[in-house]
Amino acid sequence: SAVISQKPSRDICQRGTSLTIQCQVDSQVTMMFWYRQQPGQSLTLIATANQGSEATYESGFVIDKFPISRPNLTFSTLTVSNMSPEDSSIYLCSVVRTGGGGDTQYFGPGTRLTVL
Amino acid sequence: EDKVVQSPLSLVVHEGDTVTLNCSYEVTNFRSLLWYKQEKKAPTFLFMLTSSGIEKKSGRLSSILDKKELFSILNITATQTGDSAVYLCAAARPGNTPLVFGKGTRLSVIA
Numbered sequence: 571s572a573v574i575s576q577k578p579s580r581d582i583c584q585r586g587t588s589l590t591i592q593c594q595v596d597s598q599v600t601m602m603f604w605y606r607q608q609p610g611q612s613l614t615l616i617a618t619a620n621q622g623s624e625a626t627y628e629s630g631f632v633i634d635k636f637p638i639s640r641p642n643l644t645f646s647t648l649t650v651s652n653m654s655p656e657d658s659s660i661y662l663c664s665v666v667r668t669g670g671g672g673d674t675q676y677f678g679p680g681t682r683l684t685v686l
Numbered sequence: 687e688d689k690v691v692q693s694p695l696s697l698v699v700h701e702g703d704t705v706t707l708n709c710s711y712e713v714t715n716f717r718s719l720l721w722y723k724q725e726k727k728a729p730t731f732l733f734m735l736t737s738s739g740i741e742k743k744s745g746r747l748s749s750i751l752d753k754k755e756l757f758s759i760l761n762i763t764a765t766q767t768g769d770s771a772v773y774l775c776a777a778a779r780p781g782n783t784p785l786v787f788g789k790g791t792r793l794s795v796i797a
Contacts (some may be wrong), residue, residue, distance in 0.1 A: 601782045612790050613774070613787045618784065662727070662729075673718070673778050674720065674778075675718065675731075675778070675785050676731050678728060679727060680727030680728045683728060
């Protein structure tokens with residue numbers, strides 16, 4: 571398994587501000603993934619964070635809105651910029667570990683963001 | 687386009703009932719299928735299935751994969767209120783790529 575920590579665990583923010591979410595993994599991983607889960611919805615992949623290069627964003631997500639840093643193989647940050655109430659979601663970081671016959675994806679505890 | 691479809695989307699049962707959750711997939715270069723339970727925020731890993739016909743079991747939960755028909759089921763016997771959660775099914779592809787998730791089945795177990 572993987573031990574993943576995220577902070578903050580929750581936050582309430584004002585419209586127009588930005589929040590940076592941190593994700594720390596207990597050992598080195600090549601890729602880290604950032605997901606969003608809006609109320610009542612399933613997980614949506616925002617981007618894949620690669621160490622030493624720019625993140626790869628999924629359709630509908632842009633770097634200006636969700637800048638990502640990946641300074642080393644155990645840490646990443648996701649910033650939600652210029653927030654609006656529509657950004658209220660749970661944000662999750664995730665990593666893939668190989669073992670037991672296949673790849674298993676593990677998730678951090680999540681950050682619950684509420685934008686007023 | 688790769689996709690994973692779960693059914694039903696939601697389910698309400700009484701304690702003690704047995705439930706079966708369904709997951710079908712169409713994924714290029716499919717490698718394995720995973721089940722997660724999501725109660726509050728983060729999904730927690732339940733099972734990974736790579737071979738057809740081999741049941742994985744953990745307590746009252748069990749799961750099996752059919753790679754010919756491209757589906758998996760998750761069974762929960764003697765359900766308890768603590769089983770109430772969203773159950774997510776996801777397909778894994780080779781390499782360090784993210785999973786393809788279904789929309790989940792929301793299970794509510796009432797006393």
